[in-house]
Each structure stands twice: as structure tokens, then as C-alpha cells.
Amino acid sequence: MMNNNRVCKILGIKYPIVQAAMNWITNANMVAAVSNAGGMGVLGPNAGPKKDGARQINTEERIRNEIRKIKSLTDKPFAVNIILPEEGMDDNGFYVRTTLHVAFDEGVKYFVTVGNVNRQVFKEIKNQGGVIIHRELTPTTEAARIAEEAGADIIIATGYDEGGVIPQQAIGTFSIVPTIVDSVDIPVIATGGINDIRGVRAAFALGAVGVYVGTRFIVSNECPASDTTKQQIIHSKGTDLLSVSANQRSIPNEAAQEYENLYKNGLPSDLVNKKISEDGGIRTGMLEGKMDAGIVSVNTAIDLIKDVKTCEDIVKELMADFIK
Ligand SMILES: Cc1cc2nc3c(=O)[nH]c(=O)nc-3n(C[C@H](O)[C@H](O)[C@H](O)COP(=O)(O)O)c2cc1C
Incomplete structure (x- = not known):
């Protein structure tokens, strides 16, 4: 084949x-x-x-x-x-x-x-x-x-x-x-x-x-993602994911919660994305594993991991x- x-x-x-x-x-x-x-x-x-x-x-x-x-x-x-x-x-x-x-x-x-x-x-x-x-x-x-x-x-x-x-x-x-x-x-x-x-x-x-x-x-x-991030993915579900802007999702953490609130309260998506990237985005959230400082971006099927x-x-x- x-x-x-x-x-x-x-x-x-x-x-x-x-x-x-x-x-x-x-x-x-x-x-x-x-x-x-x-x-x-x-x-x-x-x-x-x-x-x-x-x-x-x-x-x-x-x-x-x-x-x-x-x-x-x-x-x-x-x-x-x-x-x-x-x-x-x-x-x-x-x-x-x-x-x-x-x-x-x-x-x-x-x-x-x-x-x-x-x-x-x-x-x-x-x-x-x-x-x-x-x-x-x-x-x-x-x-x-x-x-x-x-x-x-x-x-x-x-x-x-x-x-x-x-x-x-x-x-x-x-x-x-x-x-x-x-x-x-x-x-x-x-x-x-x-x-x-x-x-x-x-x-x-x-x-x-x-x-x-x-x-x-x-x-x-x-x-090279941090161990904290890997464990967070293993222990999370697709239904937990937060929409932090119009085109980004994240596993819930302190940073994601803050972005979701901003987005829900009317801050335009491009401005939320700008803040996410200024805060370090997936570099801080995934590479460094700082859950209060960056998003953890994953797909909706994480229950399977x-x-x-x-x-x-x-x-x-x-x-x-x-x-x-
Ligand atoms: C954390 C993360 C970072 C990503 N960064 C890039 C990138 O730099 N360039 C790119 O073309 N796609 C990027 N993507 C999208 C992936 O290449 C790919 O389309 C997606 O992860 C595939 O879907 P899956 O996560 O459901 O397997 C990224 C995806 C994730 C999860």
C-alpha cells in the first residue's frame, strides 16, 4: 500500500x-x-x-x-x-x-x-x-x-x-x-x-x-514544550477550551481566562491577539509553561491524548x- x-x-x-x-x-x-x-x-x-x-x-x-x-x-x-x-x-x-x-x-x-x-x-x-x-x-x-x-x-x-x-x-x-x-x-x-x-x-x-x-x-x-504544558494537555478536555479571540483557543489558565474576559467584554479580536502576542503567547504558555502569562493552543480532540x-x-x- x-x-x-x-x-x-x-x-x-x-x-x-x-x-x-x-x-x-x-x-x-x-x-x-x-x-x-x-x-x-x-x-x-x-x-x-x-x-x-x-x-x-x-x-x-x-x-x-x-x-x-x-x-x-x-x-x-x-x-x-x-x-x-x-x-x-x-x-x-x-x-x-x-x-x-x-x-x-x-x-x-x-x-x-x-x-x-x-x-x-x-x-x-x-x-x-x-x-x-x-x-x-x-x-x-x-x-x-x-x-x-x-x-x-x-x-x-x-x-x-x-x-x-x-x-x-x-x-x-x-x-x-x-x-x-x-x-x-x-x-x-x-x-x-x-x-x-x-x-x-x-x-x-x-x-x-x-x-x-x-x-x-x-x-x-x-x-520542547514544557512538562507543565504537556501535563495540562493530558488532564484537559476539548469542552474546557476557552475562545480567547476570534481565531485562537486555549486550555483554561490564568492568562487565557483574562483574554477570554477581554474578548467577551467587547475588546476587538485583533486587539486581544495583539495583547496575547505581546505577553509572549505560546512561547510563555507552552515553551516556558507559565500558565499566568501565555495561552496553551491545542485542538478540540485533546481528550484522546x-x-x-x-x-x-x-x-x-x-x-x-x-x-x-
Ligand atoms: C501551538 C501551535 C502552534 C502553531 N504554530 C504554527 C506555525 O508556526 N506555523 C503554521 O503553519 N502552523 C502553526 N500551527 C498550526 C499547525 O501547523 C497545524 O495546522 C495544526 O496544529 C494541526 O492541527 P492539530 O493540532 O489538530 O493536529 C500551530 C499549531 C499549534 C497547536
Whole structure:
């Protein structure tokens, strides 16, 4: 079965599972662990230490360090996350420029692009012989076709169940995956609430040929999220989650409660998001585990996560149907 799986073929991996990019809480160890287990690890933005003793490490050096570390830990394929700048707004693109430059320089071949299609960035990746796995924040059939036409190799269809910045339309994974599958010829990977093998089977039944998994991998030994955060996820339920703004959810904690109150009392969503990010957002809440200072962003299926496991065991569990 594996040899015929289109995602495995395009990505050169053994099992059709891709670990989702998760900003501060992915790093070289986690990416390499997923890739070594036969899936594909994805390095998110802000990965890696920002200081070496007292010395500040600049963005270019930091990204290069993490990519080199991944290469030292695995010879398997891995990807780098690119948050696409709006077309024509090049001044917003410093981080993207730096990431692309370093990634090309280091021979990275696979890219998970997120946001609206940016043809210039797509072209640059293609010119380097790169492979594009594209994810719209709010998936639509029109956007999926545009991405396909612009050169995307694989589309990720994101359901409202997901962790992170959620789609603007409340369309769940069960609805969006088959809708996107029917709208493009390139393979579709499902994401949003896939935390155990039942989610994987459902995704495939809906026409997806791979899964993109974020929240489940947070509760892994290799994820740099704090132990407090991992335990909080294990002991929380989907029904506990607070809507802290129009597009972010959090496990209840002191910080999330404060943001939810502000949002409920009428502070516009973008201003609440601004405050969340000024307070440190998932860096403080998830990387540092300070429950009074930052949010804990997860999907709505967290009841299914019961223990901390290695990335390899998570891959084995979710991909059990594909292991002969
Ligand atoms: C804590 C957290 C941080 C995230 N940060 C990013 C990011 O930096 N870039 C990105 O493209 N997606 C980001 N996402 C979204 C994930 O890549 C992915 O779409 C989502 O986690 C998949 O859904 P799941 O959590 O239901 O498995 C983040 C998600 C979480 C939970």
C-alpha cells in the first residue's frame, strides 16, 4: 500500500504522516525524531535557542544551526515552514527571505507554506527543485485550485478542530477534507483534531492520502514544550477550551481566562491577539509553561491524548494500518 501512497512518493517518506509546524515548540530534535520514525518532521518558525551564553544568535545563524542539527540527526527527508507574506508586500518578508535563503543554501527540499498563495515564493522554491506542501489558514476550494495552479505539490485541508490559529470559517475537518479533495487533482493531507488512529482512518475515508498532526506531537518526549504544558494537555478536555479571540483557543489558565474576559467584554479580536502576542503567547504558555502569562493552543480532540510518548511511538500508533 505504501509504495502507492501519493504523499509518500512525493515526499520520499515511509508513512503518510507529517508533523505540523508549531512555531516556538518545534526544534531539530523533534523534527529529526519524526523523520527517523518514517514520517516527515517540519521545522517551525522561532525554533532553536536565541542565545549562546550571553551572545545573541541572529535569525540567519539560528535557522542554519537548527537545519544543520536536523541534518546531523537524520538522513531522512524533512521540511521547513514558510509563513507566506501577502503578495506584493515584500517588506513584510524579512523572516521568509532569511529562511528561504538559508534553507536553499543548506539543500532543504521540502517546504510547508502557510497563508495565501505567494507566486513569487512558490516560483523561487520551484526554481530550486523544491516540493511545496501548501496550507491555507482558511481553506476554500478556490484557494486550493489557485495553489494547485501555482505549483503546489500537496494541499493540506485544515478543519476548524485544529490547534493554532483556527480558520475564519467554522467548517470542521469532516466537512472540509472531502470538499478540498473534490476540488483538486493533487493529493490532499487532512489536519485538525487527528490525535489517534481513528482520526487517521477517518481522514483516509474522506479521501485524504495523508495526515498533518500538530497537537498530538506536542505531548511527546522530544517536543520542547514544557512538562507543565504537556501535563495540562493530558488532564484537559476539548469542552474546557476557552475562545480567547476570534481565531485562537486555549486550555483554561490564568492568562487565557483574562483574554477570554477581554474578548467577551467587547475588546476587538485583533486587539486581544495583539495583547496575547505581546505577553509572549505560546512561547510563555507552552515553551516556558507559565500558565499566568501565555495561552496553551491545542485542538478540540485533546481528550484522546493520555500520555507522553516518543515521536516514534506516536508515528507507530497512528500509522499502525500502514505497518506490515
Ligand atoms: C501551538 C501551535 C502552534 C502553531 N504554530 C504554527 C506555525 O508556526 N506555523 C503554521 O503553519 N502552523 C502553526 N500551527 C498550526 C499547525 O501547523 C497545524 O495546522 C495544526 O496544529 C494541526 O492541527 P492539530 O493540532 O489538530 O493536529 C500551530 C499549531 C499549534 C497547536
